[in-house]
Amino acid sequence: MxxxxxxxxxxxxxxxxxxxxxxxxxxxxxxxxxxxxxxxxxxxxxxxxxxxxxxxxxxxxxxxxxxxxxxxxxxxxxxxxxxxxxxxxxxxxxxxxxxxxxxxxxxxxxxxxxxxxxxxxxxxxxxxxxxxxxxxxxxxxxxxxxxxxxxxxxxxxxxxxxxxxxxxxxxxxxxxxxxxxxxxxxxxxxxxxxxxxxxxxxxxxxxxxATAFKLLSSEDQKLALGTTVIYAPHPYIFISPASATSDGLTMVSEDKECSMEELPPWEESKVKKLPLVWTNLVTGEHHLQAHGCCVWKLQRDDGTVLELLAAREELHRLMRPAIxxxxxxxxxxxxxxxxxxxxxxxxxxxxxxxxxxxxxxxxxxxxxxxxxxxxxxx
Structure with a gap:
């Protein structure tokens, strides 16, 4: 028993x-x-x-x-x-x-x-x-x-x-x-x-x-720790006219996304801005966590902003080794x-x-x- x-x-x-x-x-x-x-x-x-x-x-x-x-x-x-x-x-x-x-x-x-x-x-x-x-x-x-x-x-x-x-x-x-x-x-x-x-x-x-973070170079780890992921308003509607990459990690950028005017009404305060790296409170490990298909922008701690295409390419680069x-x-x-x-x-x-x-x-x-x-x- x-x-x-x-x-x-x-x-x-x-x-x-x-x-x-x-x-x-x-x-x-x-x-x-x-x-x-x-x-x-x-x-x-x-x-x-x-x-x-x-x-x-x-x-x-x-x-x-x-x-x-x-x-x-x-x-x-x-x-x-x-x-x-x-x-x-x-x-x-x-x-x-x-x-x-x-x-x-x-x-x-x-x-x-x-x-x-x-x-x-x-x-x-x-x-x-x-x-x-x-x-x-x-x-x-x-x-x-x-x-x-x-x-x-x-x-x-x-x-x-x-x-x-x-x-x-x-x-x-x-x-x-x-x-x-x-x-x-x-x-x-x-x-x-x-x-x-x-x-x-x-x-x-x-x-x-956690594996994704460990696979990064020390330079990329530092960069990731200082990066915020900004998701599109109503992201699953925003990406609906677009198509994904063949590995399913992010979207192909062809300017097919819904415009801000085409989206349902949205509020700036509800746009999600989340850290690229989260900490596991039990193990203490860093986890690279992002939804690559729904990313809108990436913002660095120094104020640099990567817009849609660049943000997708950067997330794909960081995430690909872990799959x-x-x-x-x-x-x-x-x-x-x-x-x-x-x-x-x-x-x-x-x-x-x-x-x-x-x-x-x-x-x-x-x-x-x-x-x-x-x-x-x-």
């Missing part, structure tokens, strides 16, 4: 990931006692992604309460708890996120993601889901022949955040409820180096912001996996595509923090 929470680090070259075994007193991770939850929270900060298997029947209310518990600034019954996901940005007709999910009616902080049609799920008579695929977002897409041969792409490397008005969530929980049982393999080709990475179909890829094959962890989903990832310490990306008739059902929850990571800048 296991009486306390057990953490087993994954043996992976990226250093990312751990498997969690729940204690015998509960099968619901939201009901962990304070000691075991503290162990879980510290493991999240150290391993960046922790996976609890066997959670297929976890209720949306439990997933919400567990997610909120990691961040003391989130109040369950207060106004902060309503600040989930991407709010109105998620549903806006021009947003690049508009097809990415639906809300659970009785627990709207939990989003329903996946592929295919499902009936009578969580109060919804029917729900049609679309797995994000690179062909809908990248400038240059793989040919049908290459896709048929098993090639795929990183869809979009990102941190989960509205990046306008609301502060980035501390963590995200992602639950695999219905997962295809086959283990089809797909390949990601790194076009700049010729390297290849084999992934299980639909795997979620994770890159460590090399040996540096990333790709989670091959099994039914019932509950993955919890430290949204202030890793970036992640959807991968793969599904064939006609294949279905996948997932629940995702992240809650905007009541604190701003600018306080984590050193």
């Amino acid at each position: 296991i009486t306390t929470l057990q953490i087993t680090p994954l043996e992976h070259s990226s250093g990312i990931g751990a498997r969690v075994t729940l204690p015998s007193y509960t099968s619901d991770p939201s009901k962990l006692n304070e000691k075991d939850f503290t162990t879980l929270s510290e493991a999240l900060h150290r391993h960046l992604v922790v996976v609890i298997p066997g959670q297929k029947n976890l209720q949306p209310s439990s997933q919400y309460h567990l997610t909120a518990r990691f961040d003391p600034s989130v109040t369950i019954d207060g106004a902060t708890s309503a600040n989930y996901g991407h709010g109105k940005e998620f549903r806006h007709e021009k947003s690049v996120l508009k097809k990415d999910g639906k809300s659970v009616p009785h627990q709207p902080q939990v989003q329903i993601l996946g592929q295919g049609s499902f009936e009578n799920h969580e109060g919804l008579e029917s729900v049609d889901l679309t797995h994000p695929v690179h062909s809908s977002f990248h400038k240059d897409v793989l040919s049908e022949e290459r896709v048929a041969a098993g090639e795929t792409r990183f869809y979009r490397w990102h941190i989960d955040s509205a990046l306008y008005g609301l502060s980035p969530p501390l963590c995200t929980t992602l639950l695999g409820i219905h997962v295809p049982k086959h283990t089809t393999k797909q390949r990601i080709l790194y076009e700049d180096t010729g390297e290849e990475l084999e992934v299980v179909q639909g795997a979620t890829a994770f890159a460590s912001g 090399s094959p040996s540096k990333i962890y790709t989670h091959a989903w099994e039914e019932g996996d509950l993955a919890i990832f430290f949204n202030r310490g890793v970036w992640h990306s959807v991968t793969g595509q599904f064939s006609e008739g294949e279905r996948r059902l997932m629940h995702q929850c992240n809650i905007a923090s009541g604190s701003d990571p600018s306080c984590l800048k050193i």
Whole structure:
């Protein structure tokens, strides 16, 4: 009988990931006692992604309460708890996120993601889901022949955040409820180096912001520590007419973005200006954390400002080494996996595509923090 929470680090070259075994007193991770939850929270900060298997029947209310518990600034019954996901940005007709999910009616902080049609799920008579695929977002897409041969792409490397008005969530929980049982393999080709990475179909890829920072030269580390990332107003609408680079790290600059006049009304005070480097309060490590697709400008401590094109090129230069094959962890989903990832310490990306008739059902929850990571800048 296991009486306390057990953490087993994954043996992976990226250093990312751990498997969690729940204690015998509960099968619901939201009901962990304070000691075991503290162990879980510290493991999240150290391993960046922790996976609890066997959670297929976890209720949306439990997933919400567990997610909120990691961040003391989130109040369950207060106004902060309503600040989930991407709010109105998620549903806006021009947003690049508009097809990415639906809300659970009785627990709207939990989003329903996946592929295919499902009936009578969580109060919804029917729900049609679309797995994000690179062909809908990248400038240059793989040919049908290459896709048929098993090639795929990183869809979009990102941190989960509205990046306008609301502060980035501390963590995200992602639950695999219905997962295809086959283990089809797909390949990601790194076009700049010729390297290849084999992934299980639909795997979620994770890159460590701490690794990204360590891979920088001492000069670039100093530069990064003195850099602020300024995100575009309504960033997911701003970038919607544009297309991404083939590695999913940022956008191709072709002057296709929405103009400021074309955006919904916005306020300067809600534009997010976040440090490029955040500090892990458990490990003390620096993490290079940015959403390269949504960047608008970079501002240096000396007042220098890199505008859109230059800002994208600079972030791509700094971030690219951390997504090399040996540096990333790709989670091959099994039914019932509950993955919890430290949204202030890793970036992640959807991968793969599904064939006609294949279905996948997932629940995702992240809650905007009541604190701003600018306080984590050193």
